[in-house]
Amino acid sequence: xxxxxxxxxxxxxxxxxxxxxxxxxxxxxxxxxxxxxxxxxxxxxxxxxxxxxxxxxxxxxxxxxxxxxxxxxxxxxx
Amino acid sequence: xxxxxxxxxxxxxxxxxxxxxxxxxxxxxxxxxxxxxxxxxxxxxxxxxxxxxxxxxxxxxxxxxxxxxxxxxxxxxxxxxxxxxxxxxxxxxxxxxxxxxxxxxxxxxxxxxxxxxxxxxxxxxxxxxxxxxxxxxxxxxxxxxxxxxxxxxxxxxxxxxxxxxxxxxxxxxxxxxxxxxxxxxx
Numbered sequence: 001x002x003x004x005x006x007x008x009x010x011x012x013x014x015x016x017x018x019x020x021x022x023x024x025x026x027x028x029x030x031x032x033x034x035x036x037x038x039x040x041x042x043x044x045x046x047x048x049x050x051x052x053x054x055x056x057x058x059x060x061x062x063x064x065x066x067x068x069x070x071x072x073x074x075x076x077x078x
Numbered sequence: 079x080x081x082x083x084x085x086x087x088x089x090x091x092x093x094x095x096x097x098x099x100x101x102x103x104x105x106x107x108x109x110x111x112x113x114x115x116x117x118x119x120x121x122x123x124x125x126x127x128x129x130x131x132x133x134x135x136x137x138x139x140x141x142x143x144x145x146x147x148x149x150x151x152x153x154x155x156x157x158x159x160x161x162x163x164x165x166x167x168x169x170x171x172x173x174x175x176x177x178x179x180x181x182x183x184x185x186x187x188x189x190x191x192x193x194x195x196x197x198x199x200x201x202x203x204x205x206x207x208x209x210x211x212x213x214x215x216x217x218x219x220x221x222x223x224x225x226x227x228x229x230x231x232x233x234x235x236x237x238x239x240x241x242x243x244x245x246x247x248x249x250x251x252x253x254x255x256x257x258x259x260x261x262x263x264x
Contacts, residue, residue, distance in 0.1 A: 014204050016206070018129050018132040022132055022135065025136040025138075049133075053137055057137070
């Protein structure tokens with residue numbers, strides 16, 4: 001377990017491409033700078049989608065974990 | 079004294095800096111656009127187009143989908159009257175699917191069973207349906223530009239197409255395509 005504390009948990013489990021990216025983007029838009037989002041996704045494509053998305057948005061990917069088919073991304077809003 | 083003579087020079091430098099800044103911003107925003115031509119009215123190809131469009135929106139890109147020829151079937155309303163059209167126009171309109179919910183697949187259509195099968199499988203896999211992908215795209219600001227020439231040619235009226243659709247010609251497409259680095263023909 002990481003010791004990074006998320007400010008908000010976004011549950012996107014069960015959603016498929018492109019929904020996890022759209023909802024992540026929306027969640028990032030709705031939060032304030034410096035806040036940390038924990039995004040949980042079951043779509044395995046998100047493993048490469050998320051870094052690509054965040055590279056463009058400029059938000060920081062702090063950590064990626066995979067457990068039991070769930071990808072957990074910790075993202076710090078720019 | 080010295081300050082007075084310097085002021086116009088500073089002002090002109092400031093103006094030049096401002097102009098350069100706006101030109102750099104224009105250059106930087108270049109490539110932020112995705113332009114698509116949706117020529118096909120196939121269910122599967124339309125799915126691809128709108129999944130990519132929504133993904134691009136998530137990545138902060140501006141998206142324009144230029145819809146022409148068979149692609150117009152995708153953005154038709156589910157119900158509209160063909161009253162007031164010529165015989166040929168009526169015939170073409172009657173033979174084409176009305177809207178995203180009635181499209182055929184490019185492969186394995188099986189007389190209309192194919193799309194139903196795929197829609198069922200998409201539900202099982204929790205993949206968003208085409209209609210909702212289209213609605214989302216419009217909601218998130220994807221510009222959908224219908225080719226006016228094809229619209230007129232096929233006897234389509236603006237009221238037959240989804241609300242929020244714009245109309246344009248080849249210059250509208252090329253204008254957007256020149257502004258971006260990614261262009262697709264589907």
